[in-house]
Amino acid sequence: MRTIDWDDTKNCIIFVDQTKLPLARHIIECADVNTLAEAIGTLSIRGAPALGVAGAFGIALAAQTSKAKSPIDLVQELEGAAEVLRNTRPTAINLSWGIDRVLRKAKTGHSITQVKELALEEAKAIADDDVEICKKIGANGAKLLEDGDVVLTHCNAGRMACVDWGTALGVVRSAIEENKRIKVIATETRPLNQGSRITAWELLQDNIPVTLITDSMAGHVIKSGMVDKILVGADRIVEEAVFNKIGTYTLSVIAKEHKIPFYVAAPMSTFDFEKHAQDIEIEERGPQELKYFGDMQIAPLDAKAYNPAFDATPMDNVTAIITEKGVFYPPLSFEELKGLE
Numbered sequence: 001m002r003t004i005d006w007d008d009t010k011n012c013i014i015f016v017d018q019t020k021l022p023l024a025r026h027i028i029e030c031a032d033v034n035t036l037a038e039a040i041g042t043l044s045i046r047g048a049p050a051l052g053v054a055g056a057f058g059i060a061l062a063a064q065t066s067k068a069k070s071p072i073d074l075v076q077e078l079e080g081a082a083e084v085l086r087n088t089r090p091t092a093i094n095l096s097w098g099i100d101r102v103l104r105k106a107k108t109g110h111s112i113t114q115v116k117e118l119a120l121e122e123a124k125a126i127a128d129d130d131v132e133i134c135k136k137i138g139a140n141g142a143k144l145l146e147d148g149d150v151v152l153t154h155c156n157a158g159r160m161a162c163v164d165w166g167t168a169l170g171v172v173r174s175a176i177e178e179n180k181r182i183k184v185i186a187t188e189t190r191p192l193n194q195g196s197r198i199t200a201w202e203l204l205q206d207n208i209p210v211t212l213i214t215d216s217m218a219g220h221v222i223k224s225g226m227v228d229k230i231l232v233g234a235d236r237i238v239e240e241a242v243f244n245k246i247g248t249y250t251l252s253v254i255a256k257e258h259k260i261p262f263y264v265a266a267p268m269s270t271f272d273f274e275k276h277a278q279d280i281e282i283e284e285r286g287p288q289e290l291k292y293f294g295d296m297q298i299a300p301l302d303a304k305a306y307n308p309a310f311d312a313t314p315m316d317n318v319t320a321i322i323t324e325k326g327v328f329y330p331p332l333s334f335e336e337l338k339g340l341e
């Protein structure tokens with residue numbers, strides 16, 4: 001099953017609950033927008049491309065379940081749903097991108113039936129495109145990996161962060177398909193452990209060799225010569241920086257110090273051609289994520305805690321950005337890239 005999909009029989013969204021991995025592969029059937037918003041907020045569904053598809057299906061879901069009596073009222077309801085979904089997580093641009101693409105299409109409908117059909121068709125197209133795009137990212141990125149490479153990755157930019165295949169891990173999968181022997185080192189990615197819970201799990205599902213390290217081991221491991229390349233995903237790319245999971249910036253600094261290539265793999269929908277680095281909101285999550293590990297308390301409850309979920313890696317630290325349209329080497333010309341969208 002895809003990470004997120006539309007169930008035509010039940011007329012609802014279905015997705016893997018990523019908070020339960022790796023202990024259980026629990027599937028959620030989601031039939032209303034507020035439940036979807038909550039699932040995005042708790043990271044049941046997560047990863048920039050998957051969030052784009054979740055936003056798209058969310059608008060389609062709002063359309064299918066609406067009781068509006070006119071196309072104008074229906075579109076107004078969809079705009080309300082868009083606001084609810086948009087407010088869940090601010091950093092990954094793909095969420096708004098998916099929402100807006102479906103909204104734009106739905107607004108071209110002239111009847112209630114047409115608005116509903118157009119919304120669902122567009123959301124399904126976005127989900128299908130995501131798989132194709134990841135395959136192209138994989139093919140473009142695989143050229144940068146050599147037989148025998150050890151790749152360090154952070155967080156989860158694999159099939160669980162997308163509809164299938166993955167961005168950074170898609171590159172690894174495509175290289176392996178080309179018979180290159182690639183090994184992965186996965187950082188555990190505190191505080192929510194997307195690296196240990198999700199990346200390690202999904203790579204093992206495909207028999208891809210993976211070694212787990214804690215985030216704080218990365219400097220030592222890279223300095224020891226155990227890593228050939230770093231490969232991460234992205235939540236938003238602006239002209240000056242790549243926004244990705246907290247800890248990515250630190251890895252980029254270590255990579256630069258030790259002259260290790262630092263690659264970012266992402267679809268064109270992750271580029272933000274409007275804003276600059278200082279305008280981007282970095283999601284700050286609750287202190288409980290640092291004070292509890294599951295149900296277990298791991299810090300004094302009255303300790304102050306700061307929990308930014310993302311950081312910004314300056315373009316100077318990025319060797320190349322791998323997209324479905326090709327591999328781009330900073331300094332990037334955003335004018336040219338915008339033309340490729």
Ligand code: MRU
Nearest residue numbers: 046047048155157161233234245
């Ligand atoms: O908070 P998350 O788990 O949604 O963060 C995800 C990441 O930072 C990923 O590395 C990024 O979205 C790239 S996903 C292909």
